[in-house]
Amino acid sequence: MAKFLVLLGPPGVGKGTQAKILSDRTGLAHISSGDLFRENLKNQTELGKLAQTYMGRGELVPDDVTIAMIRERLAQPDCSAGAILDGFPRTPSQADALAVMLDEFNGHVDAVPFIIGAEDVLVERLSDRWTCRANGHIFNQKSNPPDKAGVCDVDGSELYQRDDDKAETVKRRIQVYLEQTSPLISYYRDQGKLIEVDGMQTIEQVTQMLLSALKM
Ligand code: AP5
Numbered sequence: 100m101a102k103f104l105v106l107l108g109p110p111g112v113g114k115g116t117q118a119k120i121l122s123d124r125t126g127l128a129h130i131s132s133g134d135l136f137r138e139n140l141k142n143q144t145e146l147g148k149l150a151q152t153y154m155g156r157g158e159l160v161p162d163d164v165t166i167a168m169i170r171e172r173l174a175q176p177d178c179s180a181g182a183i184l185d186g187f188p189r190t191p192s193q194a195d196a197l198a199v200m201l202d203e204f205n206g207h208v209d210a211v212p213f214i215i216g217a218e219d220v221l222v223e224r225l226s227d228r229w230t231c232r233a234n235g236h237i238f239n240q241k242s243n244p245p246d247k248a249g250v251c252d253v254d255g256s257e258l259y260q261r262d263d264d265k266a267e268t269v270k271r272r273i274q275v276y277l278e279q280t281s282p283l284i285s286y287y288r289d290q291g292k293l294i295e296v297d298g299m300q301t302i303e304q305v306t307q308m309l310l311s312a313l314k315m
């Protein structure tokens with residue numbers, strides 16, 4: 100049966116950073132709902148244009164279109180052994196939909212690492228974040244700088260600052276997380292799947308804690 104990990108945690112805590120590292124180390128696919136929306140926006144699809152109206156304000160994209168996008172991604176062959184989900188689910192109804200979809204794809208949510216972080220650190224990390232235009236590789240001008248400013252170490256593409264990383268939008272994203280996503284903490288704790296990890300350590304330390312908690 101295919102195993103899926105759900106990375107849970109507030110904006111800026113390191114979900115994307117850790118998902119990429121875990122995906123490289125385990126070979127499991129990395130599915131980031133935010134990256135999928137940004138890819139759609141880059142390609143100017145109808146979904147991308149719709150998503151942008153919510154993302155720009157720090158609000159969640161409606162559940163129905165988000166679930167449909169993830170369903171399509173889960174059906175791809177690289178997910179047959181499982182995947183690391185980063186940013187999805189983000190509401191209890193998305194989590195219910197995920198359980199139904201995984202049933203259909205002969206998989207299940209194996210564990211839910213919940214990365215914890217303090218709000219002031221999250222805002223600072225996001226204001227220092229630089230993201231790769233081509234493939235979403237993640238850097239930070241203080242904690243994880245690229246070798247050459249403005250250029251991705253991995254694929255040489257341009258680095259940019261996300262529109263939604265402005266301080267006031269980040270504050271709204273954190274509020275939305277607390278109101279709409281944090282109920283998933285007890286949702287998965289009640290299922291015995293939640294693993295709490297301190298996201299305020301270095302990137303490497305967080306990776307080590309995840310690998311040992313997940314026995315990977
Ligand atoms: P999304 O792209 O998922 O954004 P997010 O959840 O707000 O999370 P971030 O990507 O900002 O943070 P992260 O935890 O991945 O941190 P990162 O590793 O980059 O979603 C964007 C928008 O899309 C949403 O607001 C919503 O509109 C929409 N959306 C997405 N999914 C949706 C869904 N399911 N339903 C509805 N709408 C949805 O790290 C941050 C920075 O910190 C980086 O600079 C990194 O280098 C640095 N860093 C990481 N770890 C450490 C560390 N341990 N120490 C020091 N620095 C660190």
Ligand code: MG
Pocket residue numbers: 114115116131133186
């Ligand atoms: Mg991310």
